Amino acid sequence: MFGIEILAKLVKILRSAASPNQIAAGFVIGMVIGLTPFWTLHNMILIVILIIVNVNIGTAIYSFILFSAFAYLADPLFHNLGYFLLVDMESLKNLWTFLYNTPLVALSRYNNTVVIGSLVAALILAIPMFFLAKTGVIYYRENIDKKMQKWKIVQAVKGSKIYSFYEKIRNLGD
Numbered sequence: 001m002f003g004i005e006i007l008a009k010l011v012k013i014l015r016s017a018a019s020p021n022q023i024a025a026g027f028v029i030g031m032v033i034g035l036t037p038f039w040t041l042h043n044m045i046l047i048v049i050l051i052i053v054n055v056n057i058g059t060a061i062y063s064f065i066l067f068s069a070f071a072y073l074a075d076p077l078f079h080n081l082g083y084f085l086l087v088d089m090e091s092l093k094n095l096w097t098f099l100y101n102t103p104l105v106a107l108s109r110y111n112n113t114v115v116i117g118s119l120v121a122a123l124i125l126a127i128p129m130f131f132l133a134k135t136g137v138i139y140y141r142e143n144i145d146k147k148m149q150k151w152k153i154v155q156a157v158k159g160s161k162i163y164s165f166y167e168k169i170r171n172l173g174d
Contacts, residue, residue: 010062011148014140018056024133026056028126030063035071035078035122037115041108059133074121075114082117 013023029050033043050060071078086096099105109115 006062009058013056013058013062014137015145016056020134020137020141022054023056023059023137024130025053026050026059027063027133028130029055030060031067031129032119032122032126033060034064034067035074035125036118037109037112040115040119041104042119071118075118078117078121079113080117081120082113082115085116085120086111086113 016023029046033046036043050057085092096111100111110119
């Protein structure tokens with residue numbers, strides 16, 4: 001039953017009045033927060049941005065959960081990328097030293113191999129994932145949603161008295 005509720009809420013987000021850009025932006029912010037260790041400065045800044053900017057928070061939560069599970073599996077890869085950036089790239093050592101001596105930046109925990117590796121990976125994925133999510137939302141709204149509305153089970157639920165009562169209650173605020 002729990003899986004059906006999650007799927008229903010996801011469909012509700014996709015059918016909402018939120019623009020594809022808002023849904024995709026929420027997805028990307030959730031992805032970055034999910035891929036990187038949670039208690040970092042950049043994640044706290046992203047959470048503030050998520051609250052202030054008009055993006056879909058529900059999508060961010062779903063994306064966070066999805067990518068947190070993936071990040072757990074990808075941590076060894078993030079560690080290798082972070083180790084490469086922090087230790088093996090001699091040309092960046094002066095930059096890392098400067099950043100480490102900057103008080104606010106030192107709080108970001110960038111000198112942890114998993115943090116910097118996952119952050120770089122998330123930033124590389126951010127733009128392609130935004131456009132992929134936006135395209136997915138548009139495709140769902142133009143193609144899949146119309147087909148789902150024709151399903152007999154959807155029509156049966158929408159024809160029930162419980163659903164019409166729900167619609168009346170939902171529209172009271174409008």
